[in-house]
Amino acid sequence: MVRELTHFIGGQHVAGASGNFGDVFDPNIGQVQARVPLASKSEVEAAIANAAAAQPEWAAFNPQKRARVLMKFLTLVQDEMDSLAALLSAEHGKTIADAKGDIQRGLEVVEFATGIPHLLKGEYTESAGTGIDVYSMRQPLGVVAGITPFNFPAMIPLWKAGPALACGNAFVLKPSERDPSVPLRLAELFLEAGLPAGVFNVINGDKEAVDTLLHDPRIKAVGFVGSTPIAQYIYETATANGKRAQCFGGAKNHAIVMPDADLDDVADQLIGAGYGSAGERCMAISVAVPVGEETADRLVAKLTERVHKLNIGRSDDPGADFGPLVGKDGVDRVNNYVQIGIDEGAELVVDGRGLTVEGGEDGYFVGATLFDKVTADMRIYREEIFGPVVSVVRAKDYEEGLRLANEHEYGNGVAIFTRDGDTARDFASRVEVGMVGINVPIPVPIAYYTFGGWKRSGFGDLNQHGPDSIRFYTKTKTVTQRWPSGLKESNAFVIPTMD
Secondary structure (H helix, E strand, O other), rough: EEOOOOOOOOEEEEEOOEEEEEEEEOOOOOOEEEEEEEOOOHHHHHHHHHHHHHHHHHHOOHHHHHHHHHHHHHHHHHHHHHHHHHHHHHHOOOOHHHHHHHHHHHHHHHHOOOOHHOOOOOOOOOOOOOOOEEEEEEEOOOEEEEEEOOOOOOHHHHHHHHHHHEEEOOEEEEOOOOOOOHHHHHHHHHHHHOOOOOOOOEEOOOOHHHHHHHHHHOOOEEEEOOOHHHHHHHHHHHHHOOEEEEEEOOEEEEEEEEEOOOOHHHHHHHHHHHHHHHOOOOOOOEEEEEOOHHHHHHHHHHHHHHOOOOOOOOOOOOOOOEEEOOOHHHHHHHHHHHHHHHHHHEEEEEEOOOOOOOOOOOOOOOEEEEEOOOOOHEEEHHOOOOOOOEEEEEEEHHHHHHHHHOOOOEEEEEEEEEEOOOHHHHHHHHOOEEEEEEOOOOOOOOOOOOEOOEOOEEEEOOOOOOHHHHHOOEEEEEEEEEOOOOOOOOEEEEEOOOO
């Protein structure tokens, strides 16, 4: 039976009125499991209007009371972890364990946001001048929006919404139309936790919905995660309309492997980092850069052995290392890139194309693929594949490995594997990438630090979660005050000085 999904506006499920729908597939079997409405401009405007009407009441909650709502939400989500993970897995194709990780990493940012009474504290200077005190306040922007991707349907919406709501804003979420059911359930749980109706709205849609959010003057800030071309479009459009924007795009994350590294440990780490979640992660390690031919030969041998042992299965198979891609277009894209790599002269060590999974013969499965002797001029190196494909690019020395990471147009994440502290310290200082791992293959910062890439992986001055998120979702007001009872002399025509 095909489910009919809705929007969530003003604290209620609202049926789509545009007449346009998208199909939500079960990636394990390649069949439609739900239909999602694609909002018209007027439907998006209705969500914005509800958010604008509800926001003043929410902003009037003191920060501690807002934190208590978020705490209740955390409890409700934890109580439903199993059912939420099953729902996420069924629409995205992640394994259940991976789906739980998706949800948990989102909850960690909400946990950070429960510290909002402290995070919103401003500055105060007594007697900055004679009888003059100066202090600052952080106040909410109003209504803000999040446009989030299919690959993390719980984590990224919570990364956006948690800090935004804690700061007193209302939030309009436009999730991916590929897997919208978890965001809709999160909206219900926010309401159950005590969030006033209309403060958190979910509007499903395509480009029409996105463009409405970007042009409506009631939306004061937009957060986005997705591909680089769309990230750049959203950033440029939002800022041209006077909005704040933080937009995160594609990645090509390198792992520099030094000769002194423990190659068994490195191989184990790269298998998870490169192939976990079928490679559909912006922090996936898609490029291994062993330094020296001997290091490369040994690493490729160890990776090959481990790749052949991977178990690719349905997302509900507890023994599966990873499941299907989210859609047939993803399968076609990966298969096309594998052929491009062959045509460009890369050495195909393991070919994951044509994989058939029992019970998922029509599902969107691609096996783990490994290339060796990839060069920097090849498309499979330059472009983001977003699938279970790892390319080995051999570097003759450390400086060449560092240069590869620095010269790539993407600068999201990078890692180095070494036992030498001096090398690691030099690498962390000189690499031109936003997030760096030292013997850590997926360097996603913990919630109270900030997440964001450099170069064409990120557009905007402030990053996701951590202190940057509080700055992004608030505006600073500075008050300079004096009281007549403390003044002996006054000249109203002179600007007050701090003498």
